Amino acid sequence: xxxxxxxxxxxxxxxxxxxxxxxxxxxxxxxxxxxxxxxxxxxxxxxxxxxxxxxxxxxxxxxxxxxxxxxxxxxxxxxxxxxxxxxxxxxxxxxxxxxxxxxxxxxxxxxxxxxxxxxxxxxxxxxxxxxxxxxxxxxxxxxxxxxxxxxxxxxxxxxxxxxxxxxxxxxxxxxxxxxxxxxxxxxxxxxxxxxxxxxxxxxxxxxxxxxxxxxxxxxxxxxxxxxxxxxxxxxxxxxxxxxxxxxxxxxxxxxxxxxxxxxxxxxxxxxxxxxxxxxxxxxxxxxxxxxxxxxxxxxxxxxxxxxxxxxxxxxxxxxxxxxxxxxxxxxxxxxxxxxxxxxxxxxxxxxxxxxxxxxxxxxxxxxxxxxxxxxxxxxxxxxxxxxxxxxxxxxxxxxxxxxxxxxxxxxxxxxxxxxxxxxxxxxxxxxxxxxxxxxxxxxxxxxxxxxxxxxxxxxxxxxxxxxxxxxxxxxxxxxxxxxxxxxxxxxxxxxxxxxxxxxxxxxxxxxxxxxxxxxxxxxxxxxxxxxxxxxxxxxxxxxxxxxxxxxxxxxxxxxxxxxxxxxxxxxxxxxxxxxxxxxxxxxxxxxxxxxxxxxxxxxxxxxxxxxxxxxxxxxxxxxxxxxxxxxxxxxxxxxxxxxxxxxxxxxxxxxxxxxxxxxxxxxxxxxxxxxxxxxxxxxxxxxxxxx
Numbered sequence: 083x084x085x086x087x088x089x090x091x092x093x094x095x096x097x098x099x100x101x102x103x104x105x106x107x108x109x110x111x112x113x114x115x116x117x118x119x120x121x122x123x124x125x126x127x128x129x130x131x132x133x134x135x136x137x138x139x140x141x142x143x144x145x146x147x148x149x150x151x152x153x154x155x156x157x158x159x160x161x162x163x164x165x166x167x168x169x170x171x172x173x174x175x176x177x178x179x180x181x182x183x184x185x186x187x188x189x190x191x192x193x194x195x196x197x198x199x200x201x202x203x204x205x206x207x208x209x210x211x212x213x214x215x216x217x218x219x220x221x222x223x224x225x226x227x228x229x230x231x232x233x234x235x236x237x238x239x240x241x242x243x244x245x246x247x248x249x250x251x252x253x254x255x256x257x258x259x260x261x262x263x264x265x266x267x268x269x270x271x272x273x274x275x276x277x278x279x280x281x282x283x284x285x286x287x288x289x290x291x292x293x294x295x296x297x298x299x300x301x302x303x304x305x306x307x308x309x310x311x312x313x314x315x316x317x318x319x320x321x322x323x324x325x326x327x328x329x330x331x332x333x334x335x336x337x338x339x340x341x342x343x344x345x346x347x348x349x350x351x352x353x354x355x356x357x358x359x360x361x362x363x364x365x366x367x368x369x370x371x372x373x374x375x376x377x378x379x380x381x382x383x384x385x386x387x388x389x390x391x392x393x394x395x396x397x398x399x400x401x402x403x404x405x406x407x408x409x410x411x412x413x414x415x416x417x418x419x420x421x422x423x424x425x426x427x428x429x430x431x432x433x434x435x436x437x438x439x440x441x442x443x444x445x446x447x448x449x450x451x452x453x454x455x456x457x458x459x460x461x462x463x464x465x466x467x468x469x470x471x472x473x474x475x476x477x478x479x480x481x482x483x484x485x486x487x488x489x490x491x492x493x494x495x496x497x498x499x500x501x502x503x504x505x506x507x508x509x510x511x512x513x514x515x516x517x518x519x520x521x522x523x524x525x526x527x528x529x530x531x532x533x534x535x536x537x538x539x540x541x542x543x544x545x546x547x548x549x550x551x552x553x554x555x556x557x558x559x560x561x562x563x564x565x566x567x568x569x570x571x572x573x574x575x576x577x578x579x580x581x582x583x584x585x586x587x588x589x590x591x592x593x594x595x596x597x598x599x600x601x602x603x604x605x606x607x608x609x610x611x612x613x614x615x616x617x618x619x620x621x622x623x624x625x626x627x628x629x630x631x632x633x634x635x636x637x638x639x640x641x642x643x644x645x646x647x648x649x650x651x652x653x654x655x656x657x658x659x660x661x662x663x664x665x666x667x668x669x670x671x672x673x674x675x676x677x678x679x680x681x682x683x684x685x686x687x688x689x690x691x692x693x694x695x696x697x698x699x700x701x702x703x704x705x706x707x708x709x710x711x712x713x714x715x716x717x718x719x720x721x722x723x724x725x726x727x728x729x730x731x732x733x734x735x736x737x738x739x740x741x742x743x744x745x746x747x748x749x750x751x752x753x754x755x756x757x758x759x760x761x762x763x764x765x766x767x768x769x770x771x772x773x
Contacts, residue, residue, distance in 0.1 A: 124194030136205035145620030146221035217623020225657025236264035255289040273650035275362035276309030280323030312393035340401035343424035352427035394419035443755035445472035454772030459748030463499025474763025482527035492539030524560040534587040558604025580630035611649020621682035647702035668714035694739035
């Protein structure tokens with residue numbers, strides 16, 4: 083739907099404001115809404131020069147060492163190119179005049195006198211060096227090109243930066259890293275962006291943090307100053323943004339609020355009610371499939387004999403629909419990048435406990451005996467099992483039993499879904515089991531913080547989980563404690579002999595459960611990509627946190643299915659970097675699990691991996707297609723490489739013993755007319771028996 087012209091007619095009024103010792107700002111009032119921009123009142127005319135502290139950052143990565151020394155990514159050599167670029171030097175833009183990038187953008191967006199300019203002053207340059215510990219980032223290097231990309235915790239870097247940069251009294255801090263992408267919220271599954279901007283809450287400094295891309299790996303599509311210009315533009319459009327604000331998804335952080343807009347991705351998604359998307363700070367012109375690197379068609383500018391790539395950004399009229407006092411273009415510098423106003427996000431109501439509308443399609447009937455290849459699905463219980471769970475599902479994992487934070491540490495609790503009382507839910511579990519299916523209870527889930535730091539929590543864990551399993555008749559448990567749960571403590575470097583209390587105590591609790599409930603009790607693990615395959619790049623914190631668990635439980639483990647959707651770009655066994663969402667990524671990450679790897683690249687240590695009979699592949703129904711899943715599973719199990727795939731399996735004949743595919747969720751599959759279970763179930767069940 084189109085954004086309603088709720089801000090029209092526009093009555094534009096502007097006045098200068100200064101907040102928290104930041105750079106000068108002014109406010110544009112448009113009807114009932116107002117927007118704060120960097121600079122001074124356009125009505126006054128004249129030029130405003132913002133003083134700048136330019137900070138090239140050298141990042142020293144503990145997780146990757148060469149010749150015994152940390153790997154260093156240093157931006158100081160890029161300073162001359164940045165100073166000659168349109169960030170600081172005048173360029174003849176198609177709109178906005180012969181001036182700097184930020185100034186031309188503002189002049190394209192707001193009606194103002196010809197004399198009005200907002201310029202960045204000649205900067206003072208002050209380099210800083212920051213050590214990145216194992217749990218806060220890692221290095222990816224392309225074997226073919228030798229080029230490297232850093233992936234870093236954005237919050238960690240901002241805090242470390244402003245421990246070194248004191249209050250600047252109105253100067254704009256522009257911090258630059260080389261070839262670095264960032265993850266948000268301290269969670270590497272929330273990846274990736276090229277930087278941030280706004281006001282640092284600790285110092286009150288106005289700042290921009292962006293990456294300069296020079297000789298980046300082939301997986302990177304943007305170039306040179308494009309990430310930096312993106313953040314400069316967003317700072318000028320939203321200078322009071324708070325990058326460390328933690329609020330609801332798709333809610334606006336402090337700063338400008340606009341009508342919530344849709345991103346033109348496939349499938350479309352809500353970009354949120356700010357001038358950039360939540361977490362990644364993407365422009366509406368960016369494409370960024372889940373957990374991939376940002377990419378956008380750049381505006382090419384040749385200046386001082388060098389070619390630069392500038393970010394195309396949305397202007398205020400794109401978000402608001404335009405109005406008197408604003409420019410006519412929707413995007414800058416290329417006015418053709420966005421040619422129509424934003425589409426508004428659909429209204430979302432509260433979460434309903436009632437079953438969703440029944441699927442229009444019928445589930446495919448099941449035929450034949452089990453062959454060892456299984457279709458595994460998570461069930462939230464918001465649909466009646468009797469009619470809606472396809473017969474294709476071999477393993478049903480109920481989500482979730484959660485930590486009881488009102489009880490002693492380690493205690494788990496389970497509440498039946500809203501559509502079921504306890505008796506009816508028990509009947510449904512018994513019915514599913516009578517059909518030959520396995521039904522497990524998953525412990526944890528996203529957003530549920532779990533810890534067992536106290537050894538005394540082990541009995542609480544064992545008794546509470548045993549009670550849930552016994553009362554409802556579950557066949558076993560699934561461990562889904564996601565980041566930041568179970569993070570490896572600093573100094574805990576040996577996955578064979580872990581020291582982190584929560585990990586040690588969880589392993590002990592799982593073994594006690596197995597002893598109490600017997601050899602037929604099933605145990606499965608569903609780690610995020612950061613918690614197993616990312617251990618290849620770095621071992622510490624969230625990275626590789628399930629390696630000691632999988633190692634310690636491998637003799638009693640039923641299977642493990644890594645979430646190939648909650649995962650960042652990673653390096654595979656062939657030494658190349660892959661992004662999520664492709665057949666290559668699924669094949670590459672699964673082979674890391676199957677064949678093992680050196681945690682953190684340490685050649686002295688080797689995690690041996692798991693046999694195919696204990697490995698499945700995890701998919702998200704809203705983040706992939708049945709065809710991608712079909713090709714990935716066929717490639718992994720049979721070795722038949724699909725057209726367009728570049729990753730070569732280490733075992734050319736594939737892995738016939740691989741269990742199968744897991745999906746979050748079977749409820750979503752049902753709502754989408756069983757489009758996954760009707761394709762992948764028959765595919766798996768028609769294969770020769772697993773061996």
